Amino acid sequence: MNWKVMMAIFQKEMLELLRDRRTMISMVVVPLFAMPAIFGVMGKFIQSREKEASGEAMIVGVDASRAGAAAAALRAAGFELRSESGLRAAVENKAVAAGVEADAAAGGMRYRILVDRTRQASAIAGEKIRAVLEKLKDDTVRSSLHGSGVPESVLTPFSVDTVNVASQKKMGGFLLGSSLGYLVILLMFTGAMYPAVDTAAGEKERRTLEALLCSPAPRNAIVLGKVLACATASFLTALLAMASMVYSYRHTPFAAVLGADMRLDLLDPSTFGLVVLSVLPIAMLAASLMVAVSLFAKSYKEGQSYLTPLLMVVVFPAVLGMLPGTELTPALALIPIFNVCQIVKEIFLGSFSTAAFAVAFAANLTYASVAFFAATRIFRTESVLFRV
Amino acid sequence: MIQATGLVKRFADRKRGAVVALDGVSFEARGGEIFGLLGPNGAGKTTMLRVLATILRPTGGTATIGGADVVREPERVRGLIGFTSGDMGQYGRLTPRESLEFFARLNGLEGARLKSRVGEVMDRFGISEYAAAKIDKLSTGMKQKVAIARTVVHDPPVLILDEPSSGLDVPSARMIEEFIVSAKKSGKCVLLSTHIMEEAEYLCDRIGVVNHGKLMAVGTMEELRQSTGKQRLREVFLALLGLSPNGQEATA
Ligand SMILES: Nc1ncnc2c1ncn2[C@@H]1O[C@H](COP(=O)(O)OP(=O)(O)OP(=O)(O)O)[C@@H](O)[C@H]1O
Ligand SMILES: [Mg+2]
Numbered sequence: 154m155n156w157k158v159m160m161a162i163f164q165k166e167m168l169e170l171l172r173d174r175r176t177m178i179s180m181v182v183v184p185l186f187a188m189p190a191i192f193g194v195m196g197k198f199i200q201s202r203e204k205e206a207s208g209e210a211m212i213v214g215v216d217a218s219r220a221g222a223a224a225a226a227l228r229a230a231g232f233e234l235r236s237e238s239g240l241r242a243a244v245e246n247k248a249v250a251a252g253v254e255a256d257a258a259a260g261g262m263r264y265r266i267l268v269d270r271t272r273q274a275s276a277i278a279g280e281k282i283r284a285v286l287e288k289l290k291d292d293t294v295r296s297s298l299h300g301s302g303v304p305e306s307v308l309t310p311f312s313v314d315t316v317n318v319a320s321q322k323k324m325g326g327f328l329l330g331s332s333l334g335y336l337v338i339l340l341m342f343t344g345a346m347y348p349a350v351d352t353a354a355g356e357k358e359r360r361t362l363e364a365l366l367c368s369p370a371p372r373n374a375i376v377l378g379k380v381l382a383c384a385t386a387s388f389l390t391a392l393l394a395m396a397s398m399v400y401s402y403r404h405t406p407f408a409a410v411l412g413a414d415m416r417l418d419l420l421d422p423s424t425f426g427l428v429v430l431s432v433l434p435i436a437m438l439a440a441s442l443m444v445a446v447s448l449f450a451k452s453y454k455e456g457q458s459y460l461t462p463l464l465m466v467v468v469f470p471a472v473l474g475m476l477p478g479t480e481l482t483p484a485l486a487l488i489p490i491f492n493v494c495q496i497v498k499e500i501f502l503g504s505f506s507t508a509a510f511a512v513a514f515a516a517n518l519t520y521a522s523v524a525f526f527a528a529t530r531i532f533r534t535e536s537v538l539f540r541v
Numbered sequence: 542m543i544q545a546t547g548l549v550k551r552f553a554d555r556k557r558g559a560v561v562a563l564d565g566v567s568f569e570a571r572g573g574e575i576f577g578l579l580g581p582n583g584a585g586k587t588t589m590l591r592v593l594a595t596i597l598r599p600t601g602g603t604a605t606i607g608g609a610d611v612v613r614e615p616e617r618v619r620g621l622i623g624f625t626s627g628d629m630g631q632y633g634r635l636t637p638r639e640s641l642e643f644f645a646r647l648n649g650l651e652g653a654r655l656k657s658r659v660g661e662v663m664d665r666f667g668i669s670e671y672a673a674a675k676i677d678k679l680s681t682g683m684k685q686k687v688a689i690a691r692t693v694v695h696d697p698p699v700l701i702l703d704e705p706s707s708g709l710d711v712p713s714a715r716m717i718e719e720f721i722v723s724a725k726k727s728g729k730c731v732l733l734s735t736h737i738m739e740e741a742e743y744l745c746d747r748i749g750v751v752n753h754g755k756l757m758a759v760g761t762m763e764e765l766r767q768s769t770g771k772q773r774l775r776e777v778f779l780a781l782l783g784l785s786p787n788g789q790e791a792t793a
Contacts (some may be wrong), residue, residue: 161646165635172634172675360630364691367594368647369619535597536553 154377158370162378166352170386176347180386184340184394191336192401210278214240214249214267223253223264226289227282244269250278253286334428334497335471337394338490341432342439342467344390346460348383349443354456362538376444376529383440391432395425424500431496431510434517438489441524448531451540470494481505486512489520542607542699542730543570543593549601550588550754562588564754565602570732570747572698575725577745578734581782585754586734587626590703593732594624606699620648623692626703633677637668637687640676641694648695662690682713689720700724700731706740718744738774750781757781 170176214237215224224234237243240252244267252267264286268279295305356362365375443460450456470491473479481495483506492513499505531537550563562585570576578586591597593604595615603610609617632640641659650658663669666686671679676687692700702721706714721744724731735741741748742762750757750765758765758781766772769780 157649157651158647161643165632165639165643168639169632169634359633360628361632363591363594363596363626363629364624364644365647366596367619367622367624368644369616369649370647371616539597541554 155371155374159374159378159381162370162375163381166348166379166382167385170348170351170382173347173351176351176386179347180344180390181393183343184390185397187336187340188394188397189401192398209274210250210281212249213278213282214243214252216240216253216255219255219257220253221255221262222293223255223262223286223289226285227253230281230285232282232285240267244275247272250274251282253282334501335494337391337398337432337497338435338471338493339464339467340394341387341391341435342443342464345383345387345436345439345443346457346464348386349440349447350450350453350456350460352379352383353444353447354450355453357450357538358452366538372532373529376525376532380437380440380444380525380528383444384436387436387439388433391436392429395428427500427505427510428497431493431500431514434514434521435490435493437521438517438524441521441528445524445528445531448528449537449540481509481513483508483512485509487516489517492516542572543568543576543604543732544606545569545589545593545602545604547602548589548592548599548604550585550592550597551600562754563592563599563602566751566754566756567602568749568756568759570730572730573725573728574746575721575731575733575744577741577748578732578751579736579738579741579748579778580734580751581736584751586736586751587703588754589751590624590626590701590732590734594622594701595619596624620695621697622699622701623695623697624701624703625688625692625705627705627707627709629688631676631684631688631691633675635676636673637663637676637679637690638672640687641668641690644691645694650695658694658696662694666690681708682710682716685709685713686716689717693724698729700729702731702733704734704736706735706737738778742774750778752782757783 170180211232213227213232213234215227215234216236220227220234228234235243235249237249237252240254243249244252250272254265254267256263256265266279266282266286269275270279291308294308298305298308356365442463446459446463447456450459467490470488471494473488473491479485479495481492481499485495486492486509492509496505496510496513499509546567548563548566549561552560552562554560564585566585566589568576578589580586588597592599593606593611595611595618598612603612605611606618607621609621611618632643635643638659641662642655645655645659660669663672666689668683668686668690671683676684679687689705692702700721705721706717709717718740721731721733725746733741733745745762747759747761748765749759758768760768765777765781769777771777771780
């Protein structure tokens with residue numbers, strides 16, 4: 154390898170990339186804005202849910218003449234009761250969040266809660282009403298028992314509580330790692346895409362390739378220079394995405410919803426360093442693969458249409474990783490992309506298997522080298538470079 | 542300096558099947574000489590020049606440039622040649638200076654030598670005034686000057702030029718002509734392809750007439766005139782291609 158020539162090519166490619174609008178958008182603008190946007194939307198969603206719960210969901214329609222004790226209990230629980238004649242219609246046309254129907258049946262009162270499950274506020278209201286009525290039932294039993302000599306404890310022979318033992322760091326890591334770690338990987342591929350198209354198919358389309366081919370630059374130095382430039386773009390995309398992720402995690406409405414103690418310190422250097430290290434081979438893999446494929450294309454447009462399906466392929470292993478309960482064994486660590494998604498998640502969770510990490514790292518590096526050698530082979534193939 | 546012996550190049554074309562672009566071409570061009578390849582569209586000129594520039598591998602035959610074999614020592618050959626063609630593009634997002642420095646580095650120049658050499662060619666071709674503008678923003682004539690400067694930035698002894706003045710206006714074409722003549726004067730070997738007969742007559746010491754991948758005749762313009770017994774350039778050319786003046790293939 155002629156390293157000086159390789160550096161010359163790398164620098165020229167970087168210069169071109171930094172002056173290309175499409176590359177800059179996919180490398181800088183998308184990661185910087187996608188993350189706050191996603192967090193913002195998530196936060197807004199949670200907030201609006203809560204607002205609805207406290208506002209709209211508290212308006213309940215009742216059949217005033219028959220509701221009796223239930224009406225009093227609901228009112229005591231803070232519900233605003235409206236007397237409606239057509240309860241079902243009132244729920245359907247959103248006049249009330251939910252309705253409570255009461256019938257004096259043979260075995261006692263029978264309540265029916267009317268909800269529209271396609272509406273969030275209605276579903277929330279339904280749950281709350283059920284809780285109030287359950288409590289009313291318990292209280293009624295309790296007062297009947299009172300004075301009968303039967304101890305109250307027969308009502309609750311035991312109690313059940315679920316305790317979340319996951320630490321705040323773990324919860325945050327779970328939220329971040331399972332979905333957003335993957336987003337970073339996907340952005341690494343989109344970040345490498347435009348540079349790869351530009352540097353391979355683009356050189357063909359702009360007819361600059363011949364001058365490069367008849368220069369003394371060795372073919373493998375040319376390919377390495379190009380691949381490294383694309384890998385750099387991919388890696389920068391990842392860094393920007395992670396930085397913007399950390400920022401948004403702390404400063405968007407999402408953060409406010411999570412509460413102060415959930416804002417974990419993601420920038421603790423060892424976590425960040427490990428994540429960066431584990432995505433490094435992905436940058437090389439994405440770059441080599443995309444340069445290799447893009448070499449087949451004659452034009453920028455053609456290159457884009459070859460690489461878009463590749464992005465789809467990347468989605469599969471990642472979706473696999475987002476399924477709950479998948480754990481990374483050393484064997485599963487051989488699956489590219491999936492392995493990094495898992496590793497990133499586990500790093501965020503604070504505990505990962507060193508063996509799996511090593512296997513994944515080595516496997517991804519191997520795949521990246523295979524893709525790189527394929528790219529150099531393709532770059533020596535006349536019929537591909539001079540396709541007519 | 543350039544020696545081609547029985548060069549053959551076959552392409553496997555998906556639609557047309559095997560295309561024989563070069564069918565046993567042999568010729569020689571020396572230092573201080575301008576050798577022209579003259580031929581109609583599809584004759585095989587570009588293929589010939591690409592094989593010599595090591596961009597394409599010949600299917601058969603051999604060729605050497607400055608003693609280096611194009612198949613066995615392509616990297617040595619590449620250091621000896623400057624190759625450009627009329628339809629080659631340039632790195633439009635770079636400035637002329639960046640582009641020239643890039644090609645100089647590919648040719649192993651560095652440091653002070655690189656700077657002085659790049660400065661030299663920029664002065665010589667009058668590029669210095671717009672050295673810092675993006676190549677995309679330059680006029681066609683300016684771009685052509687940058688392309689020529691790129692071809693000679695490493696001062697190669699052999700120049701391979703594929704229709705270098707195609708698509709250029711008269712002043713730019715004139716600039717190219719002057720450049721070719723001065724390269725010859727400085728002892729370089731210039732191999733030039735063209736389908737413009739006047740250009741071939743004015744510039745070339747010797748002309749090889751190519752058609753269907755074969756070299757039909759080689760000689761000075763005077764020799765070609767004599768061998769065909771025709772005076773008018775067009776008639777000489779058509780006679781050598783084996784075509785009668787009205788465009789019919791002559792029966793041999
Ligand atoms: N990569 C390729 N694949 C298939 N056929 C090719 C390829 N390159 C050239 N050819 C064919 O080889 C023949 C010679 O082409 P070439 O470009 O060398 O001609 P030329 O003399 O340069 O023509 P022009 O004056 O049009 O530039 C043509 O028939 C052309 O179609
Ligand atoms: Mg041609």
